[in-house]
Amino acid sequence: MSAPFDLARQRFLTRCTVVSLPKPSPGAPPPSVVYYMHRDCRVQDNWAMVRASQLAREHSVPLKVFYPLFPSFGNMSSRQYSFQLAGLAAVEAELRELRVAFHLDHSSPPAAAVPAFAAAHGAIAVVTDHLPLRLLRSTNAAVAAELDALPGPVPLIQVDAANVVPVWEASGKREVGARTLRPKIGKLYGRFLTQFPPVPKMPAGSPLPPPTDWSAARAALKVAQVPDAPGLTAGTAAGMAHFRGFCETRLKKYAAVRNDPNEDAQSGMSPWVRFGQVGFQRLALDARKLGKHGEGVAAFIEEGVVRRELSDNFCFYNEEYDNLKGAAGWARESLELHNKDKREYTYTLAQFEKGETHDDLWNAAQLQLVGEGRMHGFMRMYWAKKILEWTESAEQALEWGLLLNDKYAMDGSCPNGYVGVAWSVMGTHDMGWKERDVFGKIRFMNYAGCKRKFQIEPFVSRYPPAAENCRKAGGEVALAPGVKAGKKKQKKA
Ligand SMILES: Cc1cc2nc3c(=O)[nH]c(=O)nc-3n(C[C@H](O)[C@H](O)[C@H](O)COP(=O)(O)OP(=O)(O)OC[C@H]3O[C@@H](n4cnc5c(N)ncnc54)[C@H](O)[C@@H]3O)c2cc1C
Known part of the structure; x- marks a missing residue:
């Protein structure tokens, strides 16, 4: 059974906290709800999408997904951008099936692009997901100020769609370590580890925009060129297929040997999780449902919930996370x-x-x-x-x-x-x-x-x-087992 949206998953970044339809006025764009997507690039199993879709249906307006592309992002290279853009192309296709518009913008900085899109599309609310990094904080603060200044004004609702327990609910402070966060998450885990309500097809009526020009998006990037990583297919479907493979073959040894680099025991899910193509809550629910490999499941959830949410806690409560x-x-x-x-x-x-x-x-x-x-x-x-x-x-x-x-x-x-x-x-x-x-x-x-x-x-x-x-470089290499060293190995630090 899916659960209703728990309001503790959201917070307002604007002073405006009211979602309401404006009085119709001549020349005003028809109203909509906008999901400004950044971290959680998936359609289903995404609490931000759930919330945006719910608001759109409550007010009988279309839902529009807007992705403002940063031309660079920290040290990200073309390699990760390729994966990210391919994942977004899959999001666009899936949204089309649900009659939801997808717009990607690469022509202006996100801080300006989001309020401009909201104004042009008559947004009655903008919903966004949550990534506690400085670039997003400053962008979202600027977006919120602009939305508050719109005649309306328009609320910016942030939903933590990446963590099982929303980062602001799990703890009100920077935690010392896993041992202090674990019990706090433990208390709230049952409340938040719920099934997702499906994001349904929207009513017919609102026209969809032309498909995204992905080569133009790639051309707008200003990043180091690095060859794509081999053997990785982007998108939720590919990520979930990879996860099923892990459950069938490697989960059974995960608890025992995941720290051995020669064993292929880790899940390898981090690229899909990082780019929000797969939500860890889905993985935790599906792993638990297996009803086997109990130790492996517990260890996997410890890494994906406690350790991962500890990272979000650190960056959320500490802007100097990288120095x-x-x-x-x-x-x-x-x-x-x-x-x-x-x-x-x-x-x-x-x-x-x-x-x-x-x-x-x-x-x-x-x-x-x-x-x-x-x-x-x-x-x-x-x-x-x-x-x-x-x-x-x-x-x-x-x-x-x-x-x-x-x-x-x-x-x-x-x-x-x-x-x-x-x-x-x-x-x-x-x-x-x-x-x-x-x-x-x-x-x-x-x-x-x-x-x-x-x-x-x-x-x-x-x-x-x-x-x-x-x-x-003057070092000595490790020898294959059974091969005798000719001279004493140089001491390695
Ligand atoms: C120097 C250093 C750099 C790292 N850089 C990254 C990074 O850029 N991105 C990244 O996702 N992880 C990073 N980690 C954490 C961890 O090594 C990776 O998450 C993990 O190896 C990813 O492989 P996996 O998906 O097969 O993990 P699994 O062991 O299968 O774990 C499942 C999921 O749990 C989460 N997870 C696992 N271990 C950790 C951990 N120690 N801390 C937080 N979350 C964890 C990840 O989301 C991972 O996908 C780094 C660790 C170190 C020490």
Whole structure:
């Protein structure tokens, strides 16, 4: 049974909080409800779409979906934009079936484009989804001010459609870590983990716009060109098919071996989740319905609900999520104290980017990121910590870690990415550890620790330039099991 829309999922960004039909006046555009889409690029299983469709039907006006395209977004490259635009093309096709108009604009900045669209289309309400990043905050604040100034005025209603428990309901403050957020989410989980009401077909009548010119949209982008990641099909249908494959083959081993980079045990769902093509609430509902692999389901929900919603909590309550000002006091002080420590190795951004360090494991992870658009979750931690170890400063490590993650990873430029890098480099959601050079009290990870956890050789051998680059940089490569080392391996940090 689907549940009605829980009003706690929404908040008003405008002073205006009233949705009402205006008195008809000559020359005024016919009224509509506008869904200004950004994060949650899907039709069904989307609380923002549910709310917008509901308001449109309540007031007997058409629903129009408006997507204002940012010509660039942080360090996102053409690779992620390709995936995003292909997902939006699928949204447009699905909306057409429901007689809902889809408009994509790339001619003016979103902050101006949304109010202009709302005015031109007689919006009685604008509904939007929620992504707690600075660019969206400032854009939405500007949109809200313009909507309040319209003769009307028009409310801007923000719906948290990405989290099971809306971020503002889960907690009223920045949480220390998963252990403090988990019980808060736990209390509200039953209330919010409900089935979605379907978004129905709209009544016939309002004409649909011509189809989007996707090549013009691509041409408007101002981003670094990176080849598309192989083997990924965008869109909700492809994402859900991938998820069913995970449930059938890998979920059973997820709890036990997801931290082993040689095991293909993770879901690989993050690109679809990042671009809102699949909502995690759908995954949590479907995983629970399986009625098997209980430990795997529990671990998967811990990652996708508690850890992911913790990332949103961090960015929502901390605008400095991507720099040292956002670190906890102990971590910032400790990193500042050790910022001038001598580094045994330092690399340029270009050397990092090409995977040309003395560490074959690091190189392999970087080559996987560049070639495949992904990196195993365990390797991501090691990878980012080594960037801290081999750069001139913690600030530089944060900047380069985020740049490489967001340029190449198919799930980059989102709260999870900011928090993943922040956890590794500035101890976010972690505690202080034994003090050491460069890292201060930030948790340290090393090659020997990886070796104890999993077999390094098979992983490295999947990316042959990793070993070659390592040799060239003066390091020694891991040996295949059974092969005897000719001389003692050089110590790796
Ligand atoms: C340095 C670093 C950078 C990272 N960058 C990103 C990023 O750009 N985008 C991103 O989505 N995740 C990022 N993560 C978190 C995590 O590594 C990925 O979410 C996960 O590896 C994605 O693979 P998956 O979908 O197969 O995950 P699964 O293990 O199958 O998990 C299912 C879902 O849960 C969520 N999830 C899993 N682990 C975490 C976590 N630790 N924190 C928050 N959410 C999690 C993701 O949405 C994921 O799709 C980063 C972690 C680190 C340490």
